[in-house]
Amino acid sequence: MLNNIAAAIASAASPMTLLLLIVGTGAGILIGAMPGLSVNMGIALLYPLTFAFDGVQGIIMLLGVYCGAIYGGSISAILLNTPGTPASAATTLDGYPMANKMGQPGRALGLSTMGSMFGGVFSAICLMIFAPQLAKVALTFSKAEYFALALFGISIITSVSSGSVLKGLMGGALGLFIGTIGIDAMTGKMRFTFDSTYLIGGISFIPVLIGVFAFSQVLSSVESCYDEKYEKKDVKIDRVFPPFSDLKRVMVTLFRSSLIGTFIGCIPGTGGDISSFICYDQAKKWSKYKENFGNGEPEGIVAPESGNNAVSGGAMIPMLTLGIPGDGATAILLGALMVQGIAPGPLLFTNQPMQVYTIFLGLLLANIVMGCFGFSLIRVFSRVVNVPKEILIPVIFMMTFVGTYSYNHSMTDVYVMVFFGILGYFMNKTQFSMSAIILGIILGGTAEQNFSGALMMSKGSFSIFFTRPICLIFLLISVLSLMSPLYGQTVKKIWKNRKENRKG
Amino acid sequence: MVNMKKCNYVISAVAAVLGVAIWALSAGLGIGFKEEGGISAGTWPAITGGIMVGAALILLVMTLVNRKKYEEMEVVLGLPANRRVYLVMGIMVVYCLLLNVLGLYISGLILIPALMWVLGERNKKKTAIVTVVALAAIYVIFSLILGTKLPEPFFM
Structure with missing residues (x-):
């Protein structure tokens, strides 16, 4: 184990890895700071870049993008009152008033940087402590449990489909179907290839990913910036590092929000947006300065920021140990790991321990680098909010083409990307969830192979799924998760009535 | 509607x-x-x-x-903003064809100004600078540093 840790430290601290980490984190902050560009889009856009590097190095770069983009969202939230990413929406509540009403943008940005770095580092440490323990338990899993886990992962479609659960299911089914195209790994039969050589290997995950998360989102930006008047925002940022008095005031909130954020991150289907609002709400409940919330309260800035960045480490726990992504961004990271030959799941810790520890260290370093960037280069990053859409949009479009082509050097991949991008634009308009499609593609193959494998183990008997306790528990959770839209509203009503009765 | x-x-x-x-x-x-x-x-x-x-x-x-x-529940599909999106979609389809024939850089010289024009940018100097800088950055990062193969024109 010590050998693996030493090798991981050597790998994570190598100049090339550090350079990639810095580049990834910087790019992530820039992407997050630009309103309209999401964390998922950032990872999808820069994902193809990682193929030029050794597997783990590329993944560490993506981790930098992931952490940087979550943090970057707070910059535009504070300066423009427009969250760069949904995870920073709660930051606008106190960040913008502090920056504008109180005229202290430097203080607001400093507090958000402190909160983000603390939350991220806290969750990375939790990941290092808890993930190996969970993986040990998961080592006893057989194909039946893996099937149940994959099904559980797919079932979070209901949580990520905020617009319409039914359309989320349709998107998930579409993703599952796309995952079946090509040679069947179990029987060797060609499925839905229609004599096309391109389809024999299946539809590549990357073009679909870039299409639905990047291309379609830029098309939406083309629409949203119509008639938008460009206004240059000149912000004078003075001192960024928070004074001791502020640190003392927010310390408890930092710990509480980081803990909540890490816990929420562990729950599949949640994400930074949910976490930041819960942390904000809790900070307000426990604060001595409740009446100051909404008017530039420091706790109101660090709570959502530490909460949303803490999600990063939390979401990696089920992703690395069980192969279940915690949110859309970790679903993409899961796909990235698989493409790089790193198979998340309990066996990852025994088969590729060096890679696991490198990822742990990478996440920790990414959060530290993010903090260093925030405290030293915030004046540079804050200028990004002024980049006009007429410049940004064509450049991102070019990047979608470059990224897609560079993956496989295939023009068909480019056509697939454009097709899914255009489809994604209309699907977004009609309340489909893009994450559901990606979840279906990524987890469909695992679910099918383990379902078939489990039935082979039991010689065709379905009892294998109901006689193994862990498998049964995960199947029940999956069913509950899938059915949640049916009973969720009723439970909420009962909960609300009880609360009102207690108050009355 | x-x-x-x-x-x-x-x-x-x-x-x-x-x-x-x-x-x-x-x-x-x-x-x-x-x-x-x-x-x-x-x-x-x-x-x-x-x-x-x-x-x-x-x-x-x-x-x-x-x-x-x-x-x-209205689904906005017919406003001028949407029509601009459809125009961009059309440009993208044409670009896919151009990419195959002219390669990334030459077709990029057409795509970026076309998109900037559609998005309302009328300053020719600014358009030219953005186009050249963006393509140069792609060349340096992808072709020179990463050694990535990008679509080439038919005559190369």
Whole structure:
């Protein structure tokens, strides 16, 4: 184990890895700071870049993008009152008033940087402590449990489909179907290839990913910036590092929000947006300065920021140990790991321990680098909010083409990307969830192979799924998760009535 | 004006047709369970087709039941902003064809100014600078530093 840790430290601290980490984190902050560009889009856009590097190095770069983009969202939230990413929406509540009403943008940005770095580092440490323990338990899993886990992962479609659960299911089914195209790994039969050589290997995950998360989102930006008047925002940022008095005031909130954020991150289907609002709400409940919330309260800035960045480490726990992504961004990271030959799941810790520890260290370093960037280069990053859409949009479009082509050097991949991008634009308009499609593609193959494998183990008997306790528990959770839209509203009503009765 | 009710009808129809088609194609691969355990090649896709048809039917019923609610939900598809998106989609399709013939850099010299123009940028100097800088950055990062192969023109 010590050998693996030493090798991981050597790998994570190598100049090339550090350079990639810095580049990834910087790019992530820039992407997050630009309103309209999401964390998922950032990872999808820069994902193809990682193929030029050794597997783990590329993944560490993506981790930098992931952490940087979550943090970057707070910059535009504070300066423009427009969250760069949904995870920073709660930051606008106190960040913008502090920056504008109180005229202290430097203080607001400093507090958000402190909160983000603390939350991220806290969750990375939790990941290092808890993930190996969970993986040990998961080592006893057989194909039946893996099937149940994959099904559980797919079932979070209901949580990520905020617009319409039914359309989320349709998107998930579409993703599952796309995952079946090509040679069947179990029987060797060609499925839905229609004599096309391109389809024999299946539809590549990357073009679909870039299409639905990047291309379609830029098309939406083309629409949203119509008639938008460009206004240059000149912000004078003075001192960024928070004074001791502020640190003392927010310390408890930092710990509480980081803990909540890490816990929420562990729950599949949640994400930074949910976490930041819960942390904000809790900070307000426990604060001595409740009446100051909404008017530039420091706790109101660090709570959502530490909460949303803490999600990063939390979401990696089920992703690395069980192969279940915690949110859309970790679903993409899961796909990235698989493409790089790193198979998340309990066996990852025994088969590729060096890679696991490198990822742990990478996440920790990414959060530290993010903090260093925030405290030293915030004046540079804050200028990004002024980049006009007429410049940004064509450049991102070019990047979608470059990224897609560079993956496989295939023009068909480019056509697939454009097709899914255009489809994604209309699907977004009609309340489909893009994450559901990606979840279906990524987890469909695992679910099918383990379902078939489990039935082979039991010689065709379905009892294998109901006689193994862990498998049964995960199947029940999956069913509950899938059915949640049916009973969720009723439970909420009962909960609300009880609360009102207690108050009355 | 397009509302969610109309969209849901179309989505239900498309999803049902797709689901049935998947099911029919899966049947050719064999649907069911093998005697020695395991599943036939068409079983899993048939399940996905089944989910699709099931979800399509439920969506149809839900839309019929909550007709008024969905009628009030507008899906914005015909505004000038949307038409600009359709124009960009058209440019992208043309660009795909150009990319194959002229390669990334030459076709990029056409794409970036075209997009900037559609997005309302009329300053020629600014357009030229953005185009050159963006393409130079792609060349340096991808071609020089990363050694990535990008689409080349037919004459190279």
